[in-house]
Amino acid sequence: MRTVKVPLADRTYPIHIGAGLLADLGKHCAHQKLGQRCVVISDTTVARRYRKPALASLKAAGFAPVFISQPAGEQAKTLKNVQACYDQLAKHRIERGSFVVALGGGVVGDMAGFVAATYLRGIDFVQVPTTLLAQVDSSVGGKVGVNLAAGKNLVGAFHQPKFVLCDLDTLRTLPAREFRAGLAEVIKYGIIYDAKLFTRLERDLPKLLQQHPATLAAVIARCCQIKAAVVGLDENETGLRAILNFGHTLGHGLEAISKYGKYLHGEAISIGQVAAARISQAQAGLPAKDTARITALFKNTGLPTSVKLTLAQTKRLFTAIQLDKKVTAGQINFVLAKKIGQVLTGQKVQPAQIRQSLNLQPSTLNLPNGC
Ligand code: NAD
Ligand code: GLY
Numbered sequence: 398m399r400t401v402k403v404p405l406a407d408r409t410y411p412i413h414i415g416a417g418l419l420a421d422l423g424k425h426c427a428h429q430k431l432g433q434r435c436v437v438i439s440d441t442t443v444a445r446r447y448r449k450p451a452l453a454s455l456k457a458a459g460f461a462p463v464f465i466s467q468p469a470g471e472q473a474k475t476l477k478n479v480q481a482c483y484d485q486l487a488k489h490r491i492e493r494g495s496f497v498v499a500l501g502g503g504v505v506g507d508m509a510g511f512v513a514a515t516y517l518r519g520i521d522f523v524q525v526p527t528t529l530l531a532q533v534d535s536s537v538g539g540k541v542g543v544n545l546a547a548g549k550n551l552v553g554a555f556h557q558p559k560f561v562l563c564d565l566d567t568l569r570t571l572p573a574r575e576f577r578a579g580l581a582e583v584i585k586y587g588i589i590y591d592a593k594l595f596t597r598l599e600r601d602l603p604k605l606l607q608q609h610p611a612t613l614a615a616v617i618a619r620c621c622q623i624k625a626a627v628v629g630l631d632e633n634e635t636g637l638r639a640i641l642n643f644g645h646t647l648g649h650g651l652e653a654i655s656k657y658g659k660y661l662h663g664e665a666i667s668i669g670q671v672a673a674a675r676i677s678q679a680q681a682g683l684p685a686k687d688t689a690r691i692t693a694l695f696k697n698t699g700l701p702t703s704v705k706l707t708l709a710q711t712k713r714l715f716t717a718i719q720l721d722k723k724v725t726a727g728q729i730n731f732v733l734a735k736k737i738g739q740v741l742t743g744q745k746v747q748p749a750q751i752r753q754s755l756n757l758q759p760s761t762l763n764l765p766n767g768c
Contacts, residue, residue, distance in 0.1 A: 398413055398414065398415035398418065399413075399414045399415060399450050399614065399706065400413050400414070400619045401414070401422075401618060401622050401625050402622040402625060402759070403537060403538070403557070403625040403628055403629060404625065404626075404629035405557060405628070405629060405632060407485075410557060410558060410559055410560050410561070411560050411561070412536075412560070412561040412563065412621045412625065413425065413560065413561070413563065414532070414563045414565070414614060414617055414618050414621065415563070415564070415565060415614070416564070416565045416566050416610065417566055418562050418563065418564040418565075418566075418713065419447060419450050419451060419454065419525065419562070419566070419567065420450060420454055420755065421454065421562075422451055422455060422458075422498070422523075422525060422562060422576055423452075423454040423455045423456070423457050423458025423460055424453040424458055424461070425513070425523075425560055426455065426458060426460060426496070426498075427458045427459065427460075427497060427522065427560060429523055429560060431460075431496045431523070431525075431559060431560045431671055432492070432494035432495045432496055432521070433459065433460055433461055433494075433495075434460070434461050434462075434463075434489075434491065434494075434495040434500070435455065435461070435462045435496045435497065435498055436461075436462070436465060436482075436485070436486060436489065436491055436495065436496075436497050436543075437451055437452065437455070437462050437464045437465070437497075437498040437500050438467070438482060438488050438498070438499055438500065438501075438505060438508070438509035438512065439451075439464070439465070439466045439467070439499075439500040439501045439505055439515075440466055440467050440468065440469040440470075440473065440501050440502075440504065440505050440628060441466050441467070441468060441469055442469040442566050443466075443469070443500060443501040443502070443505065444464070444466040444500075446570055447500060447527060447567065448464055448500075449514050451498065451500050451714060452464060452528065455498070460539060462498070462630075462662070463485075463489045464613055465482055466487045467481070467482070467505070467508070467728065469504075469545070470504065470657075471652070471657040471658070471661075471662065471689065472657050472658060472754060473508070473509070474504045474507060474657070475543055475544065476543055476552065478508060478543075479508060479511055479512055479515075479543055479647040481507070482509070482512045483516060486512070486516050486768070487563055491516065491517075492517070493517050493518070494520075494522060494536065495520055495521075496513070496520060496521035496522055496523065496559070497509055497510075497512060497513040497516075497520065497522040497523075497571075498522070498523050498525060499513075499522060499523070499524050499525060499526075499529065499536075499558075500525045501525075501526075501528075502526065502527060502528035502530065502531045502535075503526075503528065503530050503531045503534070503535035503573075503662065505535050506524050506526060506531050506535050506541070507540070507541050507542055507543065507550070507553070508541075508543055509522065509540040509541075510522055510524070510539075510541030510542075510548070510556055510558070511542050511543055511552075511553060511554060511556075512553040512640070513541070514541050514555075514556030517554065519741075521559050521669070521686065522556070522558050523558050523559050523560055523561070523562065524536035524537075524558045524560075524561040524562070525561075525562045525564070526561065526563055527564070527567040527568075527571070527713075528568070528571055528575055528576075529568055529571065529575070529576050529578075529579025529582075529583070529617075530575075530578060530579035530581075530582050530662065530664065531579075531610050532563040532565075532568075532579075532617055532621075532694045533579065533582050533583055533586070533617055533620035533621065534582040534620070534641075535565070535622070536561045537561055537600070537621055537624045537625060537628065538557075538624055538627075538628040538632075538638075538641075539555045539557035539558070539632065540553060540555060541553055541554055541555075541556050542554065542690050544653075544657060546653075546656075546721040547653070547655050547658075547717070547718055547720050548649065548721060548733060549652055549653055549721075550648040550649070551720065553628075555633055557632075561621075563617060563621075565610065565613060565614060565617070568608060568613070569608065574661065575661065575663075576606075576608070577606075577663070577698055578603065578661040578662065578663025578664055578667075578700070579663055579701055580598075580663070580697070580698045580700070581663035581667040581695070581700055582663060582665050582666070583598065583605075583616060583620055584598060584621070584667075584670070584691075584694055584695065584698070585641070585643055585644065585666070585670060586619070586620045586623045586624075586760055587642045588600070588622050588643060588670065588674075588691060588721060588734055588737055588738070588739065588740070589641070589643050589734070589738075590627075590733070590738060590740075591619070591623060591736075591737070591738055592737045592738030592739075594616075594619055594620075594623075594688075595694070595699065595737050597616070598616070599690070599694055601616075601699055602694070602698065602728045606698075606699075611649060615666070624641070627640065629640060629766075630698060631692075636742070637742075639730075639732060639742040639743070640740050640742055641754055642673070642732055643670060643673055643711055643732040643734070643740055644667075644668075644669035644670030644671075644673045644732075645666055645669060645757070646669065646718055646721050646729065646730075646731060647663035647665075647669035647714075647718070647751070648662070648666035648667065648668065648669030648670075648674050648714075649665070649669075649672070649717070649721055650665075650714045650717040650718045650721065651665040651669065651704060651714065652665045652746050653717040653720075654710055654713040654717055660701070661686045663700070664700060664701050667695045667698075667700035667701055667702060668701055668702060668703065668704050668755075669692065670695065671691065671692050671695055671702040671703070672754035672755050673731060673732065673733065673747055673754070674687070674688045674691040674734060674755040675753075675755045676694065676733060676746055676750055676751070677733040677734040677735070679750060679753075679754075680733065680744070680746070680750065681698055681733035681734060681735055681744065682706075682735055682736075683733070683734045683735060683736060684736065687713060687734070687736055687737045688739065690762045691734075702753070703756065704755060706757055711752070711757050715748060715751075718751075721741065725748050727743050729745070729746055729748070729751070730743050730744065730745065730746075731744045731745075731746045732743070732744070733746075751768070
């Protein structure tokens with residue numbers, strides 16, 4: 398087992414990474430001296446496979462868990478489902494000393510984390526991520542929340558887990574499309590922070606796609622180290638943490654205009670990162686050969702790198718972008734790459750540049766804020 402620490406003073410917590418760790422869930426909860434009563438929140442797909450071992454491990458360690466499952470998928474990341482969880486927590490008389498276990502992908506982690514952040518003004522929670530995307534990104538760092546029809550993650554909080562448990566065995570049951578979507582966040586770390594990781598991904602992509610155990614464990618651990626370092630320096634995203642949003646402004650916009658049903662999050666940010674690379678080449682000095690390498694790596698991973706939008710969809714995309722959390726005083730802020738491994742935050746990008754990066758037709762409609 399590898400352990401990476403998220404350094405947050407008295408709220409420092411470990412990310413444990415290894416095979417077969419779900420069986421130790423109860424032991425890790427006991428080690429953290431968590432309250433005896435807990436609620437495991439999951440989705441129906443994950444529950445079918447991992448409900449039993451999670452509950453068995455908690456019970457064996459002396460905990461008294463109850464289990465709640467929600468529908469699977471991005472469309473379930475709603476306030477309505479949060480409300481349904483609150484009702485269950487109240488029904489089971491969950492108290493301040495109780496805790497929540499988020500068992501699933503990023504949707505479950507974000508939603509269950511938000512429930513834990515807000516129920517009784519905040520109770521403890523632990524993350525047990527079961528998708529690649531959740532293991533390398535969403536389970537770490539304490540961003541929790543849900544979507545609105547108007548935009549992604551518009552309601553949320555910062556609430557750090559007590560620990561994160563990444564059982565690599567759970568990835569074996571993940572559909573190939575979901576695994577590839579997780580690689581979009583892995584590639585992001587190479588672009589924003591670690592040129593050596595990017596080169597390794599280019600070299601080891603076939604091994605990663607086959608889930609070669611040692612390669613996968615090393616890459617997940619490296620991504621967690623990067624995320625932990627960034628969060629440790631800027632927990633509440635007042636500066637540095639924004640680098641993690643590379644490609645996300647457009648990605649979130651695409652998710653919102655397709656009603657969270659067409660693209661997986663990783664697919665949407667793959668398109669967003671390729672567009673961000675093109676914008677970076679045009680206005681931040683990213684060498685053309687780096688843009689080509691970035692585009693090729695996403696393509697070779699089997700991820701989408703372009704999108705076709707009608708005029709009406711383009712208009713909706715710009716409306717969604719304007720609602721993004723990264724917009725300040727009506728200005729669209731982007732993270733742009735200077736070179737692979739180094740990015741700049743807070744870069745103003747003109748709507749025409751965005752349209753060009755996605756190969757969208759110039760619009761004759763009145764788009765919001767001159768888009
Ligand atoms: P997801 O949670 O929807 O999981 C993907 C699908 O895989 C679901 O259908 C799920 O039921 C299924 N699944 C999960 N684990 C499985 C397993 N082991 N075996 C078989 N099936 C399994 O999606 P995701 O990609 O994990 O997460 C995406 C979400 O994460 C988005 O909402 C995104 O906004 C969020 N996110 C949050 C942060 C953050 O910092 N909080 C960072 C990145 C992404
Ligand atoms: N995934 C963005 C963040 O955690 O800040």
